[in-house]
Amino acid sequence: MQDYGIGASVRRKEDQRFLLGKGRYTDDINVEGQTYAVFVRSPHAHAVIEGIDATAATAAAGVVAVLTGDDLAADGIGPLICGVTVTSDDGQPHRAPAHPALAQGKVNYVGDHVAIVIAESLTQARDAAELVEVNYRPLSAVASTSDAANDGQQQIHEEAPNNMCFNWPFGDKAANDEAFAGAHKVSSIDLVNNRMVTNPMEPRAALGEYNSGTEEITLHLTTQNPHVHRLVLAAFNQLAPEHKLRVVGPDVGGGFGAKIFIYAEELVVGWACRKVNRPVKWTADRTEAFLSDAHGRDHVTKAEMALDENGKFLAMRVHTIANLGAYLSTFATMVPSYLYAFLFAGQYTTPLIYSEVKAVFTNTSPVDASRGAGRPEATYLLERLVDVCAADMGLDPAEIRRRNFIPKDAFPYQTPVVQCYDSGDYEAALDQAMELADYAGFEARAEEARGRGKLRGIGFSSYVEACGIAPSAAVGQLGGGVGLWESAQVRFNPTGNVQVFTGTHSHGQGHETTFAQLVCDQLGVPFENIEVIHGDTAKTQFGMGTYGSRSLAVGGVAIAKACDKLIAKGKKIAAHAMEAAEGDIEFADGNYTVAGTDKAMNIAEVAFNAYVPHNYPEGVEPGFDENAFFDPMNFSFPAGTHICEVEVDPATGEVEIVDYTAVDDFGKLVNPMIVEGQVHGGIVHGIGQALLEGCHYDADGQLVTASFMDYAMPRADNAPDFRIDYAPTDPPHNPLGVKGCGEAGAIGAPPAVINAIANAIGAKHVEMPATPETVWRACQSAN
Amino acid sequence: MSTINLAVNGQSVSGEVEPRTLLVEFLREQLRLTGTHVGCDTSQCGACVVMIDGKSVKSCTMLAVMADGSEVTTIEGLASGADLHPMQQAFMDNHGLQCGFCTPGMVMSGLDIVNRHGNEPDDATVRRELSGNICRCTGYQNIVKAIRAGARAMGE
Numbered sequence: 001m002q003d004y005g006i007g008a009s010v011r012r013k014e015d016q017r018f019l020l021g022k023g024r025y026t027d028d029i030n031v032e033g034q035t036y037a038v039f040v041r042s043p044h045a046h047a048v049i050e051g052i053d054a055t056a057a058t059a060a061a062g063v064v065a066v067l068t069g070d071d072l073a074a075d076g077i078g079p080l081i082c083g084v085t086v087t088s089d090d091g092q093p094h095r096a097p098a099h100p101a102l103a104q105g106k107v108n109y110v111g112d113h114v115a116i117v118i119a120e121s122l123t124q125a126r127d128a129a130e131l132v133e134v135n136y137r138p139l140s141a142v143a144s145t146s147d148a149a150n151d152g153q154q155q156i157h158e159e160a161p162n163n164m165c166f167n168w169p170f171g172d173k174a175a176n177d178e179a180f181a182g183a184h185k186v187s188s189i190d191l192v193n194n195r196m197v198t199n200p201m202e203p204r205a206a207l208g209e210y211n212s213g214t215e216e217i218t219l220h221l222t223t224q225n226p227h228v229h230r231l232v233l234a235a236f237n238q239l240a241p242e243h244k245l246r247v248v249g250p251d252v253g254g255g256f257g258a259k260i261f262i263y264a265e266e267l268v269v270g271w272a273c274r275k276v277n278r279p280v281k282w283t284a285d286r287t288e289a290f291l292s293d294a295h296g297r298d299h300v301t302k303a304e305m306a307l308d309e310n311g312k313f314l315a316m317r318v319h320t321i322a323n324l325g326a327y328l329s330t331f332a333t334m335v336p337s338y339l340y341a342f343l344f345a346g347q348y349t350t351p352l353i354y355s356e357v358k359a360v361f362t363n364t365s366p367v368d369a370s371r372g373a374g375r376p377e378a379t380y381l382l383e384r385l386v387d388v389c390a391a392d393m394g395l396d397p398a399e400i401r402r403r404n405f406i407p408k409d410a411f412p413y414q415t416p417v418v419q420c421y422d423s424g425d426y427e428a429a430l431d432q433a434m435e436l437a438d439y440a441g442f443e444a445r446a447e448e449a450r451g452r453g454k455l456r457g458i459g460f461s462s463y464v465e466a467c468g469i470a471p472s473a474a475v476g477q478l479g480g481g482v483g484l485w486e487s488a489q490v491r492f493n494p495t496g497n498v499q500v501f502t503g504t505h506s507h508g509q510g511h512e513t514t515f516a517q518l519v520c521d522q523l524g525v526p527f528e529n530i531e532v533i534h535g536d537t538a539k540t541q542f543g544m545g546t547y548g549s550r551s552l553a554v555g556g557v558a559i560a561k562a563c564d565k566l567i568a569k570g571k572k573i574a575a576h577a578m579e580a581a582e583g584d585i586e587f588a589d590g591n592y593t594v595a596g597t598d599k600a601m602n603i604a605e606v607a608f609n610a611y612v613p614h615n616y617p618e619g620v621e622p623g624f625d626e627n628a629f630f631d632p633m634n635f636s637f638p639a640g641t642h643i644c645e646v647e648v649d650p651a652t653g654e655v656e657i658v659d660y661t662a663v664d665d666f667g668k669l670v671n672p673m674i675v676e677g678q679v680h681g682g683i684v685h686g687i688g689q690a691l692l693e694g695c696h697y698d699a700d701g702q703l704v705t706a707s708f709m710d711y712a713m714p715r716a717d718n719a720p721d722f723r724i725d726y727a728p729t730d731p732p733h734n735p736l737g738v739k740g741c742g743e744a745g746a747i748g749a750p751p752a753v754i755n756a757i758a759n760a761i762g763a764k765h766v767e768m769p770a771t772p773e774t775v776w777r778a779c780q781s782a783n
Numbered sequence: 784m785s786t787i788n789l790a791v792n793g794q795s796v797s798g799e800v801e802p803r804t805l806l807v808e809f810l811r812e813q814l815r816l817t818g819t820h821v822g823c824d825t826s827q828c829g830a831c832v833v834m835i836d837g838k839s840v841k842s843c844t845m846l847a848v849m850a851d852g853s854e855v856t857t858i859e860g861l862a863s864g865a866d867l868h869p870m871q872q873a874f875m876d877n878h879g880l881q882c883g884f885c886t887p888g889m890v891m892s893g894l895d896i897v898n899r900h901g902n903e904p905d906d907a908t909v910r911r912e913l914s915g916n917i918c919r920c921t922g923y924q925n926i927v928k929a930i931r932a933g934a935r936a937m938g939e
Contacts, residue, residue: 011875018883019871021818021858025884028817123801201822201830201884201919253820253884254919286823508882508920677878680922708827708917716913716923721906745922 005521009673012513013532014506023251026205026220027283034207034279035064037269038125040115040132041291042107045141045363045701046156049105049114049134057117057131062124065276066132067268068115069102077101077271078237080262082328085479086166086337086359093479094166094359097157099327101237101264107136108156108326109363110703111291113264116272118280141363141701145323146300148360156326156361163361165324166333170341171317171354171416179315179352183306187389193377194768195298195323195695196688197711198370200507202253203284204293206266208273216244219270223249224259224505225545228482230537232262232330239270249535252507256685257369258293259507260547261330265292290706295695296370298323299336303381305350311393311400315352316344318381322359322367329368333359338418338478339374339466345415346382347426347462347639348404353416363701369547371685371746372465379463383751387459388764397460397755398434402427405462412732419466421637422731422739429663429727430462433641436723437661442645454647455779456658457760461752464639467549467740470632485631486550487542488558490519490566492624494611496604497529503543504555505535509742510674511551517670518556518736522563523603524590541627549740552670553636557735561628569624570606576617577601577609636731636739640664642683644752648760653776655691655757661723662748667731667739675741676724682745683722688714689746690753694769712769787851791816792860800847806840807831809847810857818858818887822917829916832888832895833857839895841915858887870894870933879929881920892916893930902938904931 004010017023054066080099088094098104103114115132119125140154147153148163156163180186207220217240223229226247234242252259265282273280284292299322306315322336341355390400406413408425415421434440442458449456469475472483489501500519504511516530533539543555567587574592575582584595593600609616610624645659662679669675692712696705705711730737750768757766757775763782767774788797791814798813810816810833821843822830831842834856861868867875870893880886896904896912904912909927918926 012878014883015875015880016865016867018880018886019858019867019874019890020862020865021816021887023818023883025817025820027821028811030815123803199919201828201882201917202820203822251883253822254882256919285821286825286828510881673878677881677921677925680924681881681920682922684922685919707825708823709825713827713917713919715917716927717907717910719922719924721924722922 004517004527006517006670008517008671010513010517010527010671012510013516014510014512025202025251025253026207026222029207029220029250031209031279034281035118035120035276036122036125037272037280037282038117038129039113039265040117040129040134042110042112042114044107044136044138045110045143046139046154047107047136048139049103049107050137051135052115053133054115057128060128060131062120063128064118064120064278066115066117067272067275069100069104072102072271073104075271076238077267080264080267081232081236082332083330083481084334086168086333088166089169094333095160095164096328097159101267109365110701111365112326116268118272118276143362143364143697143699143701145298145321145360145362148323148362149358156363160361165359165361168337168357172352173354176315176317176352176354180306183314184309185307185392186304187307187385187392188302188304189385189388189765190302191381191384191765192767193297193299193301193380194689196296196370196693197290197695198256198258198293198296199713200254200256200258203286203289204259204263204265205283206269207279207281208269209279210274210277212277216246217270217274218246218248219266220248220250221266222252222259223247224252224255224507224547226505226535226537227503227543228545229262229266233267233270237267239267246538249505255507256371257296257373257547261294261368286708287706290711291703292365294329294366294368295325296367297377298367299377301381303385305385305389307389307393311389311395311403313348313350313404316350318344318355320357322357323362323364324359325362325364325366327366329366332366332368335369335374340378342418343375343378343464343466344382344417346379347406347464349406351416364697371682372743375465375743376747376750379461379747380751383461383463384754384765387755387758398430398439401430401460401462420634421464422634422733423729424637424639424665425727425729426462426639429639429665430641432725432727433643433661433663436663436725437643437645437659449647455650455760456645456647457756459644459752459755459759460641461748461755462641463748464637465743465747466635466637468553468632468636469548469550470554470635472631482544483631484544485629486544486555486558487627487629488555488562489541489625489627490559490562492607494608496607498523498525500530500532500559501540502532502534502555502559503540504551505546507546509546509551510671514552514671514674515556515559518559519563522560523566525603549742552738553734553740554630554632556738558628558630560736561630562626565626565628566624570603572617572620573606573609574601577615633733636734638664638666638739638741638744640744640748642748642752644756646753646756646760648757648775650779653772653779655770655775657687657719657753660720662745663725663727664744665727665729665739666741667728667734668737669726670738678741679724679745680722682743683749684714684719685746686749687719687753690750690768690770691718692769785848787848789850789852790854792856802848804847805843806845806847806850807842810842816857816859820884820887822885827917829888829892830885832891834891834894837898839891858890869936873933873936874929877925877929877932879921879926885916885918889916889918889926893933896930897934897937902934904934
């Protein structure tokens with residue numbers, strides 16, 4: 001039993017089907033009579049639609065229907081929503097222009113949805129889409145994040161003067177200004193957090209089926225949160241009542257945030273399958289994914305730190321312009337506000353923090369959460385600024401961090417920016433990382449590299465992140481439209497095997513294994529007798545899905561609570577069967593025993609008794625099946641130190657990552673093999689942002705990086721093997737003692753890499769992605 | 784429409800295809816072999832790699848008519864029932880997959896690496912040879928480990 005419990009690197013249950021080619025992703029599902037959909041998309045960044053002529057397309061071979069925004073509006077299908085309110089400095093809620101799922105007279109970005117063409121085959125749909133004649137009157141486009149709110153810019157939405165969504169100041173400006181005025185030293189940095197395309201490997205897809213007999217719509221979607229999709233589509237988009245809408249997220253090929261949101265295509269496919277009374281399937285090609293998936297990051301920032309003569313941080317201020325794209329995606333407003341500024345303390349005791357975030361509209365794809373969501377942006381500016389502070393003060397980058405760390409005996413620690421950190425020992429992680437990375441030997445390695453004509457640099461990143469957003473009441477106070485609890489159901493079948501229903505959704509994280517380990521550990525049921533079920537609103541009672549590294553810290557605890565209820569109920573059943581008092585029953589390793597005797601009963605026997613209650617305690621309900629909901633008291637706060645070592649070729653600007661160390665505090669690890677995999681993936685995602693990935697629109701709002709040929713994804717030879725270790729602390733308010741690990745790498749890596757490059761070439765700053773050209777130019781100016 | 788005849792995973796199949804039908808579309812839509820995936824449209828990601836007459840090919844880059852008369856092996860053709868091929872087993876043992884979407888292409892590319900570099904490819908070779916396969920989940924380290932372990936196991 002031990003080998004499958006908490007702490008064991010158990011091989012994954014889900015692997016067999018994926019390795020056999022038996023995974024079942026949305027596009028793999030085919031149903032009788034299905035039709036195929038293609039979206040007609042805007043080729044213009046900004047244009048008025050003066051007319052749509054679908055006559056030729058409708059008459060083309062195999063075409064079932066061509067539907068436009070007028071059809072959608074006539075059926076009362078509502079616009080897409082943004083679910084989190086941010087209050088602007090004028091006291092008004094953020095500006096929320098209507099976001100129709102099919103354009104209503106105007107398009108606002110390249111790829112904006114104009115019509116859906118439905119045909120008997122995919123090629124017929126593609127051919128017919130070419131025949132839809134849209135008469136556009138182009139307008140000038142707004143593509144620049146930093147200029148979007150300037151005077152004289154083209155207005156995108158009437159409801160948003162100066163293209164402003166919100167201006168959100170946070171903190172005590174007067175106190176902050178005073179601290180800056182009296183500071184020994186002020187360090188500052190201007191930087192851009194580069195726009196990224198999240199790019200899970202499975203493109204988004206939707207398959208809609210309507211049953212006219214039951215009036216039920218079933219939508220198979222590439223979703224990270226089927227119940228959230230159902231809730232929003234029912235409550236806000238009027239697609240169908242919640243009880244007549246089933247959303248299934250089958251196997252999903254990666255999410256990283258991009259599959260949280262409720263997208264136009266999903267709503268339109270759901271509506272269209274009822275309208276044409278045929279199943280409708282849509283699958284994005286990669287260029288469509290680039291054009292219409294919500295993008296990430298895209299900030300322009302100035303950050304400043306006030307220091308005393310010992311290098312202690314006295315105050316920090318941040319001014320950011322955040323690009324939200326053409327419309328607000330589902331959680332867009334939350335990312336550059338609450339998930340961003342609330343992390344500005346990082347690992348440090350900085351007492352005063354003031355920030356202003358201007359969120360702007362541009363004629364680009366909507367921007368929303370992407371692996372880390374706000375926290376990578378916060379960590380990047382902070383950890384870059386700390387290195388600038390170190391240089392300005394003549395301190396070692398490790399030393400300035402150490403001088404400012406929140407001490408380990410100060411937890412729980414109330415930061416000046418809302419968050420109260422649960423637990424941490426930041427110095428321990430730093431020490432461990434420096435040891436593992438052989439920081440002491442760095443100078444010798446750099447010397448050796450110089451002999452080969454290479455510039456070797458080392459960079460730190462000491463990050464903290466916030467996972468498992470909670471509690472629900474706090475989310476509500478911040479303007480969030482949902483609760484962020486999680487639910488679970490643990491059901492014994494009469495024959496003793498167990499089905500675990502979770503409201504989280506696994507799209508690579510391995511929940512089917514990790515959650516089975518939890519149940520195996522707690523109930524003592526053989527691992528192979530436990531099945532974890534997720535991703536179908538018709539099977540799982542409810543759930544908020546998977547994002548923000550919440551699944552184990554929130555969803556895992558809900559499972560544990562359901563197991564607690566089963567154990568408690570089982571005590572009554574076992575006491576009756578063994579003719580003992582309930583108070584004398586003990587439970588361990590799957591067995592109920594009567595204290596002080598050798599009487600024992602396995603939990604599987606108890607389950608059988610519960611379903612065949614012939615000899616059964618009075619007043620106890622039959623059945624062995626319990627539900628639980630868990631609403632955490634707080635976020636969890638994983639943290640750690642990453643150290644990156646690079647070699648730069650000054651002649652070409654090429655950067656090689658030669659060593660990378662990560663020491664993280666994720667609390668207790670349930671499956672170390674899976675955790676390590678999450679860390680690897682996160683780090684490479686972060687290395688991608690630091691070295692390779694840059695999403696670019698030209699001045700006309702054309703996306704010039706719309707395929708894997710133009711947008712550089714990290715490949716196998718972009719990173720070395722990593723040194724991974726842990727410096728765990730025990731988060732007091734998480735019953736399982738876990739924190740979350742899915743985003744840490746993507747948060748920690750970008751500043752570690754850029755700090756290493758800046759260190760190598762002696763530059764104050766190098767923008768991401770640090771391509772050979774960028775680095776070569778920086779080398780020229782540094783010399 | 785053209786008629787094509789080929790062997791897929793050891794079975795003779797024939798089909799009617801348009802000249803523009805891609806091999807991956809034929810495999811997925813007509814044969815319902817959905818283990819081969821499509822992750823891009825530009826032959827960059829490698830999720831669609833299959834073996835044709837013993838060589839790895841991106842099936843999104845080949846027309847179905849071009850596969851007429853060939854022997855095609857897809858991810859569905861590697862295992863014997865539930866017994867995984869050593870390369871598949873190595874991916875499981877080394878946690879070389881997360882979401883599973885790129886995995887069939889990675890396994891096929893792994894087999895091709897063994898074909899061309901033998902049973903002891905070094906780390907750098909495997910990393911270089913995977914330049915045509917993109918994974919967003921794993922950070923590659925465990926894929927490299929899996930392919931090296933699978934290569935060794937195939938030599939035993």
